[in-house]
Amino acid sequence: MSNPLIRKLEAVVDFTDRDRAVLEQVCKSTQPIAAGRDIIRQGDRPNNVHLVLDGVAFRYKVMRNGGRQIVAVLVPGDFCDLHVAILGEMDHSIGALTPCTLAVIPRETILDLTERHPRINRAMWWATLVDEGTLREWLTNIGQREAAEGLAHIFCELLLRLQSVGAADANSYPMPLRQNDLADVLGMTSVHVNRTLQALREAGLIVLERRRLTIPDVDRLKEFCGFDPAYLHLRPRQPEAVG
Amino acid sequence: MSNPLIRKLEAVVDFTDRDRAVLEQVCKSTQPIAAGRDIIRQGDRPNNVHLVLDGVAFRYKVMRNGGRQIVAVLVPGDFCDLHVAILGEMDHSIGALTPCTLAVIPRETILDLTERHPRINRAMWWATLVDEGTLREWLTNIGQREAAEGLAHIFCELLLRLQSVGAADANSYPMPLRQNDLADVLGMTSVHVNRTLQALREAGLIVLERRRLTIPDVDRLKEFCGFDPAYLHLRPRQPEAVG
């Protein structure tokens, strides 16, 4: 199977064969991790950067009172902790939602990629800026959308992101997040997530059973929550604009 | 006075004289903008990147129902829209909170900086990753913290960020955000912001009048909201006046 990082980045940058070879090489060293285990913890200053090759992971912050905020979901092709290469210290933790395979990349290798491989540097810029855009969208999920809309929005986002790495079919995918996790994504209670999910089910917008989410009418769900995929920047770039 | 971008980036990267000269040159072309005006709008595909040299701006998204989510506050030295250099299209808008002076940088110049000036590339990586960390913190502000804690957290963050560019003294600064804006930062109502501010005042945690915020006991406010400045990755900066 093809490397999900290359697959993802090639959506926006035309790599040379050499670029591809470099990236393949960089992902050579892998490490499995069990569901529920932490990949890296807040405050760590590791010497390696991790990349998800397979499985689903998530970033989270833990509060004084024990509360937890999930701040990102990571699918194959996503970097876990590019920050540590440049910032040094993790300001949050990362855990595995499902069993994962990670690529383990020395910090120096990342710095070398950014300095000596312009197309790879640019592709990594792109990936980071998309992550930032996703965070902005999540902020509006919590801040502006109703509970049901926020859930629907997350479901739409995951559909597209999983599709883009071949981990979802046209309208369904295995849901990596439990109700408890969804609650911590949206800053609400699992009890309320449960009731909101029931409302979405009764409206015929989703089918969620046995940890598999099916969206009977994707366009209807998108319409319901005002989902605009622009922030994911999934499609290849278009010609230059005028300004 | 020195260029706020250089000042900010030098906190983490040792520039050469040539790097500094390049950055000075890049900021040569400036543009004023009045308070309340938009700098750039969702969907724009401009050919220039903007940087705040003076004043305070903010990123925001507008919802179908007219709601607004503020997703970032920009102080001198912050890029407005580095994204457009790499992503092409704006997925949110940026407006000026106070009168601002912006540097206007051609898109190609940014791409050139990332490809040919490794220290500048790295410094811009750092700045972008800090922005991302700030977004994660804002997500927990809305998702996990009580209204009063969230407000206090924003106040602490702004204090440090404004201090780092010399726009705040030891415990006070001109508050660029109205109650209405604070509401859209935290996903609540301006009415509730008002009541929560009163609670913070009555607790003696803040003094906010005539658009100036004073924090009588900074450590106490930090303790109140569990503020940990690690996510800003600021290099400790000694106040010039103090030995």
Next chain:
DNA sequence: CGCTGCCTTGACACGCCTCAACGAGCGTGG
């Protein structure tokens, strides 16, 4: 089979929102 996560349900409390009106500060023009 009997755990043990995870989901589901009910009753009740409270934070925050909505609607609505009023007040304070301030630039502008007569």
Next chain:
DNA sequence: CCACGCTCGTTGAGGCGTGTCAAGGCAGCG
């Protein structure tokens, strides 16, 4: 110099969305 109009802040009353607490159900798994 005052009247005006605008923005922003303040206050009250009532309702709804979510949180809390607590118990029970169900399915996967050793």
